[in-house]
Amino acid sequence: MAEANETKSETTQNDQKKPLEPLPATASKDYVWKGPDGASINYTATAEMIPVRADDGTMIGHMFMFSQISDADDKSDRPVTFLWNGGPGGASYMVNIGGMGAKRVKTDGMAHLTGVGEVEDNPYSLLPSSDLVFIDAFGTGYSHVDPNYDAKKVWGVDGDADAFTRGIIAWLTKYGRMNSPHYLYGESYGTMRNAVVYRMLGEHGVGVAGVTEQSTILDYEPTLSGEDDYYMGMFPVYAATANYFKKAGVGVDQYEWYDKAFDYANNTLARALTLADALPADEMKKIAGEMSEFIGLPADFILAKGLRIELDTFRKNLLKDEGETTGRYDTRFTTYGYQDVQGDNEFFAGEDPSYDAINAAYLDVYMKMLGDMGFKGYENYEGLSLKVNSSWNWTHQAPGTMGSPQVPNVAYDLATALRRNPTSRICVLGGIHDAATPYWNVRHDINKLFLPQALKDRIEYHLHSNGHMLYCDDVALAAAGPELKAFYDKRHEDQAAQ
Known part of the structure; x- marks a missing residue:
């Protein structure tokens, strides 16, 4: 396909480019x-x-x-x-x-x-x-x-x-x-x-x-770095994914688990993210434990991240023991984890088994x-x-x-x-x-x-x-x-x- 900057057409005497010819017929x-x-x-x-x-x-x-x-x-x-x-x-x-x-x-x-x-x-x-x-x-x-x-x-x-x-x-x-x-x-x-x-x-x-x-x-x-709404939106998705892979909420209906995480994001996580490091240490530790039960990552790991789990962090770590990473478009799709030599974050963010599939x-x-x-x-x-x-x-x-x-x-x-x-x-x-x-x-x-x-x-x-x-x-x-x-x-x- 030829685009505006890439057309091979020659220019006319008045520097106007010729239209793409011929147009594909209907x-x-x-x-x-x-x-x-x-x-x-x-x-x-x-x-x-x-x-x-x-x-x-x-x-x-x-x-x-x-x-x-x-x-x-x-x-x-x-x-x-x-x-x-x-x-x-x-x-x-x-x-x-x-x-x-x-x-x-x-x-x-x-x-x-x-x-x-x-x-x-x-x-x-x-x-x-x-x-x-x-x-x-x-x-x-x-x-x-x-x-x-x-x-x-x-x-x-x-x-x-x-x-x-x-x-x-x-x-x-x-x-x-x-x-x-x-x-x-x-x-x-x-x-x-x-x-x-x-x-x-x-x-x-x-x-x-x-x-x-x-x-x-x-x-x-929410696409801007550090925005609380990003972490709020991701939390129920993480929970649904952990439920799907039996890392959390085992035996609980997927929608019931998602709804619980949705409510938790609104009623508990919102306050914690807003207070950030003004949140009392014991309360932050308690919430990290509750988040762990929802999304299947270790409480200490969540606590070390200040309760803020990036998508790529979640994708890399949920199935780390299995040597796999999850998708982005659809987090149920998986592929084999990359070695550290291919650990560039920008590269990883663009890798998505749910698209490749x-x-x-x-x-x-x-x-x-x-x-x-x-x-x-x-x-x-x-x-x-x-x-x-x-x-x-x-x-x-x-x-x-x-x-x-x-x-x-x-x-x-x-x-x-x-x-x-x-x-x-x-x-x-x-x-x-x-x-x-x-x-x-x-x-x-x-x-x-x-x-x-x-x-x-x-x-x-x-x-x-x-x-x-x-x-x-x-x-x-x-x-x-x-x-x-x-x-x-x-x-x-x-x-x-x-």
Whole structure:
């Protein structure tokens, strides 16, 4: 894939770069989705490059969009959902071929998949509830910024959301779906994108019926070193992981153990972290012992860390005696521990068996599916662009706030959009083994908005056994399927109430 800084095009006499030529041609193919209960849906899958322009007509670039659209003649009440992954710098193939698209790669618990993935009609797909449009962010997948446009304008919180807003409107206009119920589905950083796009679409006069936040991060403050909310959010994840590996809470139901740790974080750990070394020594020792019972690490070890256990510290030490380390996206996945010679912390932080276990199979199957449709993209599909990630502009001034903080908080965007559109709904999906975007934090972030009860009632929360990627866990997907169907069906209740 050629990006703004890397295109091989020659420059013209006025120093303008020629556009990427040729654009991959649109490809479509008809399929039949068959559900586990015998239901079937005829649909058309389309892979295409959608042009995205600025207000003055300047070409920003082309977004790669992969749609799966029901062939039903009457689409008057047929929703259309726009879906994406996060990163920032991640393309949308995982949320497509992994869990929400019409086809998926079959998973095998915590096992590492081979590069040749097995494909099935996805029994958990959103297709029965909605048409689907998967969008790759600029600089990822096949989406590219025009060579004559500054990519830095779209590689940031606000520029990215603006580009997605424009891309969605372009797709809706092209296919005459402005009057359809519109939904957003984002994972990880995609939930942050969701919040801002939700607001921006409303400011462009495009209504949003519902927003699904899977593995949510709204406020990046816990990513700063030493922030108490980081340790608060991680604690229930550590407990769930220790329970899974029988290092703590043996014999106790996983959700019961998680909930106990969640309550302990709120009611006991919060005070201890706030007081820090002002906490009396005997009380600190007592809490270290209680934490040990929850998360399976020695009390003296926890005490020596001042009750503050970093994720990498936990991952390295929980299964140290077994010579293994745990995952980050999903802490149930394991790999063999590294020797001290490879002990660089930055390197270790980026190593994740829960990502390694699925990525090759997902991407290989996705490329094969596009090839079977006849879509010929660029020579490289950028599944995860570190260039985009490292170039990201995190500046964001939330509505109603003063100035731009060092790290963004888009919970205010989410609340502003909901206040402006109180008939819309929000669905939050979390996983007890997600150490990338801990569920405790999104509950905390939304609680801090002090929304009136009428708006709180428009937000629903669902917690499952999965890690960061809901689609890697068949048990979680099976449980979330009916919840998502009910979420989409609630628009009928809202229509009847009007």
